[in-house]
Amino acid sequence: MPAKVVTVTSGKGGVGKTTATANIGAALAANNQKVVCIDADIGLRNLDVVLGLENRIVYDLVDVIEGRCRLRQAMIRDKRLPELYLIPAAQTRDKSAVSPSDMVRLCNELREEFDWVMIDSPAGIERGFRNALAPADIVIVITNPEVSAVRDADRIIGLIESEEKGPARLVLNRIKPSMVKRGDMLSMEDVLELLAVELIGLVPDDEVVVVSTNRGLPVALDGKSKAGQAFRNIARRLEGDQVPFLNLDDNGSFFDRLKSLIRPGGN
């Protein structure tokens, strides 16, 4: 089955591209899909750390493109999820080592073998972003409920449209329901009104994400975390399922907690 190439991008740095790539990839692999994640952030690689595969890197993306190894040799297989592979970025080179057409060629080779190719884009709108965008079938834009992140997301969505890769799909990451309720944070409606694109995920701010990222264990594999549930839902929506959005209105009353105990993991 030919794979779908999904590029995860944001414009602004630090909004959660790498975490989202790792977790959506892991969630897809946990659903018995064959997934390869590519780190396109050459020179500032992170995806290997988030997936906990850093110590197994021998060859990287630039080695494949420059012909120093075969594609197979650069693919690191995740031990927890045998259907999840990683192609790491080179740490000692920069974005100019790869061109958009190199990425298209590489992805075309991978399409035959996998169900999903997930590409983690670097921040910015320069060469690295264009490398990550070139092979994409689906583009996921990550943003936070902050004015600056939303502004950058708008710019990126415009660029995606002008490269005729649209329409982009949006993931709103790190929502703090209590702050939204107080009116101190942009709400989902505010963001969608400006960006006017299809929403594919709402991910709450969750301390567990920081812990799991540091340990290299994708939070999507943690059955208890709300953020993990949100990433699993994104994966299912990519697969074409209709999944209702998480109810993030966690007002924490005793009765609500009791209800969530009775229906664990309910949406």
Add this chain to the structure above:
Amino acid sequence: MQQPSDLDKKNMVEKAQIKGIREGLLITVGEGDWEQVHASLLEQLDEQGSFLHGARLAVDVGTHVLKAAELGKLRNDISERELTLWAVLSSSPMTEQTAQTLGLATRIGKPLPEYPAARPDPNLQSGEEAILVHRTLRSGSSLNHAGHIVVIGDVNPGAEIIASGDVVIWGRLRGMVHAGAEGDENAVVCALDLSPTQLRIAGHIAVTPQRRGKLNPEKAHLVNGQVVAETWDPKKSK
């Protein structure tokens, strides 16, 4: 634009002319099918080899009407040769607009003028023509036109519109807008939701005050050198 006078007619497409300008190199491509023109241009660049290495190119595509994908491919192909495409000149407003959305310049020789000087082509009289843009302008996109501009869609923060005439936005105006950019003090700006980051008419600047009350279509114009926004009233309009 000068075309070579005695060209070999057997050639499918004319060779592109390359000449040095202050900002780098200006390449004027010939007529004919764009794919062939594109291929022949790349061939020419390859022939020049390392001589051009690192050069900044402006490409004059003349009357070719190009889509975003075609311009994007041109830019990619050029960047793969270690060259930079920074400007696309065209006689087609559509192509100019597409180039602008890709972040390419569409004018050379004139560095961006100091604020608040006008940027549009001075050959056109204000009000001579209008363009209609049927999409949302997102952050980073810029629309420059000597004449009026009508947008059906939103203008998001970070986008800018500069017109020598009037600006009409059928949607939410949240970006920067400059009407009467050549000094026309009678220019107006209308929008269904007039909340620009900054609004300029001729040489006058205003920012949107905090919105109160309910949303109405508004028109901004100059009254004694002050930018004034008024709720659109069909009875008062001429």
